Amino acid sequence: MKQVENNPDFVDISKYPHVYIDLRYAGINNFMGVDLYGPIYGSSGKVFLHKDAAVKLRKAVKFLEKQKPGWSFLIFDALRPRSVQWLMWDKVKDTPQRKYVANPAIGSPHNYGMALDIGLTDGKHGEVDMGTGFDSFTPIAEPRLEKKYLKMGKLTKQQEANRLVLRRVMTKAGFLQLSHEWWHYNALPEPEIRKKYKIVE
Numbered sequence: 001m002k003q004v005e006n007n008p009d010f011v012d013i014s015k016y017p018h019v020y021i022d023l024r025y026a027g028i029n030n031f032m033g034v035d036l037y038g039p040i041y042g043s044s045g046k047v048f049l050h051k052d053a054a055v056k057l058r059k060a061v062k063f064l065e066k067q068k069p070g071w072s073f074l075i076f077d078a079l080r081p082r083s084v085q086w087l088m089w090d091k092v093k094d095t096p097q098r099k100y101v102a103n104p105a106i107g108s109p110h111n112y113g114m115a116l117d118i119g120l121t122d123g124k125h126g127e128v129d130m131g132t133g134f135d136s137f138t139p140i141a142e143p144r145l146e147k148k149y150l151k152m153g154k155l156t157k158q159q160e161a162n163r164l165v166l167r168r169v170m171t172k173a174g175f176l177q178l179s180h181e182w183w184h185y186n187a188l189p190e191p192e193i194r195k196k197y198k199i200v201e
């Protein structure tokens with residue numbers, strides 16, 4: 001991670017106000033069941049984003065403070081080196097889950113530090129209920145199917161409302177919601193990211 005730590009294009013977001021870090025790949029509470037970040041980040045507690053994405057996160061924090069005083073963001077993932085992307089890909093490439101993991105040959109927006117996996121905490125009861133957990137890899141997690149699952153009673157009105165709080169402040173700050181993961185936001189359209197930025201290996 002020296003490539004990132006000494007590079008002014010990348011910033012550590014772990015000390016931002018109203019931003020709590022819950023990096024799931026830095027423990028075993030993830031779909032891999034393996035600590036993927038330990039060997040890379042060590043115990044520094046740092047979490048990196050490209051500065052162009054970090055500016056938008058700071059804006060989102062301001063919007064959230066206004067809309068839901070006392071609430072904070074929960075960061076599940078931010079910059080993810082491509083070496084980790086390969087480990088994930090090897091696990092899912094021959095399974096139905098492969099559509100949830102970007103092929104490392106092309107790269108994920110996370111590999112550029114231009115994507116965030118993000119949720120909310122309300123300051124009282126902890127993590128805000130979005131209907132599924134992070135990385136659930138099920139159709140209920142897909143924003144494009146929300147209306148369908150609402151009708152079927154598999155998603156409650158409150159869960160949908162909670163997702164909309166997140167979506168409103170993130171998109172107002174300039175992020176784009178991915179259609180099959182409620183937690184994933186890109187800082188720019190993917191083609192633009194690939195054209196303008198570099199992958200962190």
Ligand SMILES: [Zn+2]
Binds near residue numbers: 110
């Ligand atoms: Zn993501």
